[in-house]
Amino acid sequence: MNDIQPIDIIILSNAPGEVTTWVRPVVRALRAKLGNDRSLVRISAMLSPCPNASGKEVQILTSYPEIDRAQGAEHFTKFLIWGKTAENWDWRERGIVIFLGGDQFPPVVIGKRLGYQTVVYAEWTARWHNLIDRFAVMNAAVTTKVKPKYLDRFTVVGDLMVETQTSLNPKLVDRNSEAITIGLLPGSKSAKLGMGLPLMLAIAEHIQAANPLVKFAIPVAPTIDLQTLASYADPSKNPIIALVNGATATLEFDAPIPYLQTATGLKVELHTEFPAYDWLSQCTLCLTTIGANTAELGGLGVPMIVLIALQQMDAMRAWDGLPGILVNLPLVGSPIAKIVNTIAYWKMGNYKFAWPNIWAGREIVPELVGNLDAKTVAEFTLDYLEHPEKLAAMRSDLRQVRGEAGAADKLAAIVADLIYSQR
Template structure:
């Protein structure tokens, strides 16, 4: 008998490491074939296919290029004979891509939601990460379609060590995309030099992404994310990293410099306007200023807790203010302990992937 297909839809580095991996880990224990579809994304690193090919349990990978040929030229991916039975699970990108895919394959579709809800009548189930998200989406979708499952990002680090700090170890996380690394590395180098002036015994590390390797930081050891548990403090940019660090109880400071917003890629029409000579740079500055003003929190654990657990340094930022905050927090051991506890409480417990798979099992076992 042909195995049912589970089609996972995702695109960016954070989604692969924090959402796809924990889902595949549980799905691969079942009698399913797992196919990953990578959809177009302006935030992609270019290394997504290579990274995904190393995730045990994925049988087939459809790249963004192949996906576009399938959608626009009706060129079905070669060598893949889809099962008569299956389900599409959206994990990130544009919900419309999951809708198109499900219609092409005549599969039901479910979605793990984060920021917005759409195609309410089309999706069979919407999985949400916490009560706040459930309350938000319940205004737009029927409660019978919503399922509170927990945070997949917590699942993604459940096997990794929790916070075990070594004295005066400070770690920098520059991101997983080339523009982030190019932008943050020289900034972090200045921060490191300022901290070193005041704290001679400080030891430094920089996390290298599996997608785009970190640039060397003078005076810092290069490590991978799994080894970050030995840090007294981590300095990171916004994104998935803040949630994954929080789930491990690792104290951090989030830095979001908007000194040069023109280097930050935007979505859709906004990015096209941002590339217009003379006008584009001013537009991106205006947009960055407004988004920063309107956004209460950028760090994901702060969003979940609806309060500031992680200090956020954002807007027009200079290395001195970041170094000052790091040195201050480095002296406050009890404050870091409290932060660690609050971070793990905000993120919740693992188990989201298991709950989602139970729902998919039920959907696939029910009559068409």
């Protein structure tokens, strides 16, 4: 890289899922490809507004050693309109804008203003074919509506969601262990935690009552602290607990690993390492909500049961796009959420939400939808524990559908090609 002029790389992203499952492997691949000399290659990350954001995405971005600087979503509009960052960042003469989540038009604006080339990662749809320099797409289906004269801008790189598996240390995987550990992934945002955490704790109580040898743990998202997580198991702070017949719990620190303890004595360890791939890979099974976590578990080949609780139709506010904006509006958000969630519930019979099921085009991991009852879900889960051949079949299916790793490396190669072509 020392035979080129210094260059700036701008990463555009938005939601916590994209920040953890797309940005992380891409910046790692960029550094592996382009080197760590910051005087030659500087990587900046910018967030655009997202209704599902937790507010801690900048903290996650700055924890990645490959990234040199990061800016929050609250400053994005000002930068998009006026070209000014909150900290008055300087920009090098040459650069590349990489889109990894959000709306695909901002990279056009930013690229034109700074005179930088643009690369868009397109998962399902690619837009602005005439204005974007290169597209890295998930599969060939994304190119079906592209005019022939623009096809040379498109490269199929694969699914960034499956890059999870490349972060796993295989030496730590022990599939033959007799220990049974169930991971609980209730989400990281209030819309999911309100129902998800107390419901999963209640499910865990029923499972442990039937099989005291089963252990439970939660990989705590970096966007939430332990006290906030525990508040969703506190009936004085979370009225939804009663709605889902959930379990309450207190946060305890009298052990090497903090844990939540319920009234029955159930202890759920709280793992704060990030990403928790090495630990998750040890799980016999995970109970999870929908989201990027299903892709991460799928990438690791960890069996899962996906829970979509609908006890309170206006409680689910984690939708993407326009529905996500509408259901979070003040005053009118709750009635709109009821309408949106009711319509979604009607359609759920023919639609899959877990990423492995989307990849496969069929249900390979069970999705339980509706007014979920903790005892019923526990019995469903125990059936898998009592029939390990079902878990083995699910694990095998996950390995087959997660695809080959390498999307991040291929995207980094596109960026390198653009850089060297500018010499």
